[in-house]
Amino acid sequence: MPKWLDNAVFYEIYPQSYQDTNADGIGDFQGIINRLDYIRGLGCNALWINPCYDSPFTDAGYDVRDYYKAAPRYGTNEDLKRLFGEAHRRGMHVILDLVPGHTSYDHPWFLESMKPEKNEYTDRYIWSDSIWDNMSGVTGITGALRGISQREGCVGVNYYSTQPALNYGFEHPEKPWQLPVDSEGAVATREEIKNVMRFWLGMGCDGFRVDMAGALVKNDPDKSGCIRLWQNFREFLDREFPEAAIISEWGQPDVSLAAGFHMDFLLHFGPSHYNDLFRCKEPFFSRRGRGNAGEFAKKYNEYYSSAAGRGLICIPSGNHDALRMRHFLDVEEMKIAFAFLMSMPGAPFIYYGDEIGMRYLDGIKSVEGGYERTGSRSPMQWDDTVNAGFSSAKAEDLYIMIDPSPDRPTVKMNMEDESSLYAEIKRQINVRMQHKALQSDGAFEFLYVKENAYPLVYKRSSDGQTIVAAINPSGSAVTVDIGLNADGREIYSYGGISKLASGRLTMPSGSAAYFSID
Numbered sequence: 175m176p177k178w179l180d181n182a183v184f185y186e187i188y189p190q191s192y193q194d195t196n197a198d199g200i201g202d203f204q205g206i207i208n209r210l211d212y213i214r215g216l217g218c219n220a221l222w223i224n225p226c227y228d229s230p231f232t233d234a235g236y237d238v239r240d241y242y243k244a245a246p247r248y249g250t251n252e253d254l255k256r257l258f259g260e261a262h263r264r265g266m267h268v269i270l271d272l273v274p275g276h277t278s279y280d281h282p283w284f285l286e287s288m289k290p291e292k293n294e295y296t297d298r299y300i301w302s303d304s305i306w307d308n309m310s311g312v313t314g315i316t317g318a319l320r321g322i323s324q325r326e327g328c329v330g331v332n333y334y335s336t337q338p339a340l341n342y343g344f345e346h347p348e349k350p351w352q353l354p355v356d357s358e359g360a361v362a363t364r365e366e367i368k369n370v371m372r373f374w375l376g377m378g379c380d381g382f383r384v385d386m387a388g389a390l391v392k393n394d395p396d397k398s399g400c401i402r403l404w405q406n407f408r409e410f411l412d413r414e415f416p417e418a419a420i421i422s423e424w425g426q427p428d429v430s431l432a433a434g435f436h437m438d439f440l441l442h443f444g445p446s447h448y449n450d451l452f453r454c455k456e457p458f459f460s461r462r463g464r465g466n467a468g469e470f471a472k473k474y475n476e477y478y479s480s481a482a483g484r485g486l487i488c489i490p491s492g493n494h495d496a497l498r499m500r501h502f503l504d505v506e507e508m509k510i511a512f513a514f515l516m517s518m519p520g521a522p523f524i525y526y527g528d529e530i531g532m533r534y535l536d537g538i539k540s541v542e543g544g545y546e547r548t549g550s551r552s553p554m555q556w557d558d559t560v561n562a563g564f565s566s567a568k569a570e571d572l573y574i575m576i577d578p579s580p581d582r583p584t585v586k587m588n589m590e591d592e593s594s595l596y597a598e599i600k601r602q603i604n605v606r607m608q609h610k611a612l613q614s615d616g617a618f619e620f621l622y623v624k625e626n627a628y629p630l631v632y633k634r635s636s637d638g639q640t641i642v643a644a645i646n647p648s649g650s651a652v653t654v655d656i657g658l659n660a661d662g663r664e665i666y667s668y669g670g671i672s673k674l675a676s677g678r679l680t681m682p683s684g685s686a687a688y689f690s691i692d
Contacts, residue, residue: 175436176381176417178220178267179486181613182521183603185218188234188494189226189248190573191553192526194565199572201553201564203249207260212585214264216529216596217603220521221261222383222421224494225271226254230278232336233543234494234551236271236385237278241370251377258378269419270374272382274367275390276337284338288323297359300330300341300392303351312352314392315339327351332386334543342390345399355391355399364403368410371418381419387435388424401433408434421488427477431485437521440474440489442496447473448489452511457502458630459511461684463648468625478519478618486614489515490523498527498550501534505583506684509598509668510647513686516602517634517643519618524599527554530588531595533577541574552576557586598668605666605688611636612643612688621656622679629681631656633691640691641665644672646681653680662689 193205206223213221225235228243235245244254261268277284286295302309302318308328309318315330319338322329330339340363343355353359371382391399404422411418421437424430425444440446442453447470451458458465477487491512492499499508508531515522535549544551553576556563562576562584569576576582588596606612611634621642622631629646631654642662646652646669655678662674669685681687 175485175615176419178380178417179419179436179521179614181607182220182267183218183516183606184220184222184269184488184521184523185213185216186222186224186490186493186523186525188224188526188551190234191551191564193554193556194567197566198247199565199567200247202247203244203253203257207257210260210264210266214266216524216600217607218524219265220267220269220380222269222523223271225273225385227273230280230336231542232278233334235542236273237276237334237336238273239278239281242373255377258380262378267380267419268378269381269383269421270379271385272367272371273385274340274370275386276332276339279336279338287329287338288325290324290326294362297341297353297357298363299338301325301327301351302330302349303327307349307351312392313395314389330392332389339392340390342392342403343399344392345394348393352393355403364406368407371407371411372414375415375418380417381421381436383421383423384435385423387422387430387433388426397429397433401429404430404433404435427485427487428480431481431487435485437486437488439493439523440487442493445473446470446477451514452492452499453497453502459503459507459514459647461507461647461649463628463650464626465647466626467623467630468627471620471623471630475620483615486520488520488523489518490525491515491528492525492550493523494525494551495547496550497546498525498532498534500528500531501536505531505595507647508595510645510684510686512595512599513602513666513668513688514630514643514645516599516606517612517641517688518632519614519616519634521614522606525550529596529599530555530585531583533579533582535575535577538575548574555582555584557584602666609639609641609665609688609690611639611641616641621658622654628652629654629679631679633658642674642689642691644674644679644681644687644689646672646683646685649683651680651682653678655679658691660691662691664688665690 192201195204228240318328320328343360344352422430422435425441427438430438440448456464553564588594616636628648666688670682672681672687
C-alpha cells in the first residue's frame with residue numbers, strides 16, 4: 175500500500191468545469207494549477223482528475239482517442255506534467271482517470287481493427303465473425319455495431335456506440351470469436367495499457383482511478399478473470415511503481431481489493447446501500463429522521479470483514495455520474511453528512527463544489543453524453559464576478575451552463591463566513607489529520623446502529639488511540655447506551671454539546687461529535 179494513502183483526502187475535479195483561463199468557456203490545466211492553493215487550503219492533499227486525454231468528447235473524455243496525448247482544449251502534455259509538479263511542490267498527489275475498457279471509435283487502434291486484412295490490431299477489440307451475430311446476451315457486452323467497415327462481423331461496445339470495447343478475453347469462451355484471456359490479442363491489450371500507465375507515471379502522475387474496472391473480461395460471472403487481470407497489473411505496479419495507487423470503479427470491495435486494487439469506492443449503484451445515506455427519498459442524513467442506515471451498516475461490515483485490511487473502502491461525497499448531494503440535503507444536513515465522511519475509514523473523496531454546497535441543475539441540456547448527469551457537472555462557482563469567476567467568456571459560450579440562481583453558493587461567500595459548509599469541512603479535515611485513529615487505515619467498529627433509528631455511532635482506533643464518532647442528523651435529541659463503558663472527551667462537535675459518560679451518549683438534534691477515549 176503506498177504510504178501516502180494513509181492520510182489522503184481526495185478532491186475530484188471535472189476539468190472542463192473547474193477553471194477556464196483562456197476564455198473559451200472550458201476549464202483547463204492552468205486553471206487547476208491556479209486553484210491548487212485553494213484545494214490545499216481546504217485540507218485536501220490528493221486530486222482525482224477526470225479523463226483529460228485527447229478525445230472527440232462524445233462521453234466526457236471517456237471515449238479516448240489517444241492515451242498518450244493530453245486533450246488540446248485543456249493544454250499540452252507539458253502543462254499536465256507541470257500540474258503534477260506544482261501539486262507535488264504543495265505536498266499533494268494526483269491520480270488520473272484511466273479508461274481501459276474501451277476507446278473512441280476514431281482511435282487509430284480501432285481504425286486498424288476495422289480492416290479486413292489481418293494486422294496487429296485485428297484482435298485488439300471484440301469482433302464477432304459474422305455480421306449477423308450481434309453479440310446479444312453476451313455477458314459484459316452492452317451492444318454492438320454492424321456494417322461499419324469491410325471487415326466481416328460486429329464489434330462490441332460499452333454502453334455508447336462511440337465506445338468499442340477493448341479485448342481482454344473471455345473467461346468462458348462459447349463461440350470461436352470469443353478469444354480466451356491468454357490469447358495473443360487479449361495479452362497485447364493488457365500490455366499496452368501497462369505502457370499507458372508507465373507513460374503517465376513517468377510524467378509524474380501518482381496513480382489511477384480505473385473506469386469500469388470489473389467489466390474488462392467478458393463472460394466472467396464470478397469475476398475470476400478480472401481478478402487475475404488486475405492482480406497482474408498490481409504485480410507490475412509493485413515492481414516498477416510501488417508508490418502508485420490504483421482505485422477501482424467497481425463498488426464491491428470484497429472482490430476488487432482481492433483483485434489487487436488499493437482502494438474501491440462505494441458507488442451510487444451496486445449493493446452497498448450508499449444511496450440510503452445521501453440519495454434517496456428519505457436519506458439517513460435528513461433531519462426528518464425517517465432514514466435507515468441499517469442495511470448500509472450490514473453491507474459495510476461484510477465488506478470490511480472480507481477486505482481483511484487488504485485495502486481501503488472509500489466513501490465519496492458524490493461524483494460526476496451522481497446527482498449532487500445538495501439535491502437531497504440542505505447545507506446544515508450536509509455538514510453532518512461530512513462529519514460522517516471525514517471520520518470513516520478509507521480515503522474520503524470530495525466532489526468539486528460539494529464543499530460549498532453547489533446545487534444540481536435539473537433539466538439542463540445534455541453535454542458530452544451526460545444527460546441527467548450534466549446537472550452535476552456545471553462550472554465551479556468561485557465569486558460574484560462574471561460567470562461566478564469560472565470564465566471570462568460570454569455566458570452563451572460556456573461549455574456547460576452555470577447555476578443561474580442569484581443566491582448560488584460561491585467559494586468567496588463560503589470563505590467569508592465562519593459558519594459556512596466550507597469552514598465546517600475544513601475543520602473536520604483538520605481534526606482528521608490531527609488524529610491517526612481517524613485516518614484511512616484506523617480500525618473500525620460500529621457501536622450503535624439500528625434499523626430506522628438514530629444515532630449512528632462507531633469506533634476508530636490506531637496506535638493506542640481510540641475515538642468514538644457519533645452522528646445524529648435527526649430532528650430529535652437522543653440518549654443511548656453505546657455498549658462501550660467509557661467516558662469521552664469531545665474533540666469535535668457540531669450542532670450543540672454532546673456527552674459521553676460511562677458509555678451513555680446524549681446528543682442534541684442535528685449534531686455530530688467525535689470523542690477521544692482516554
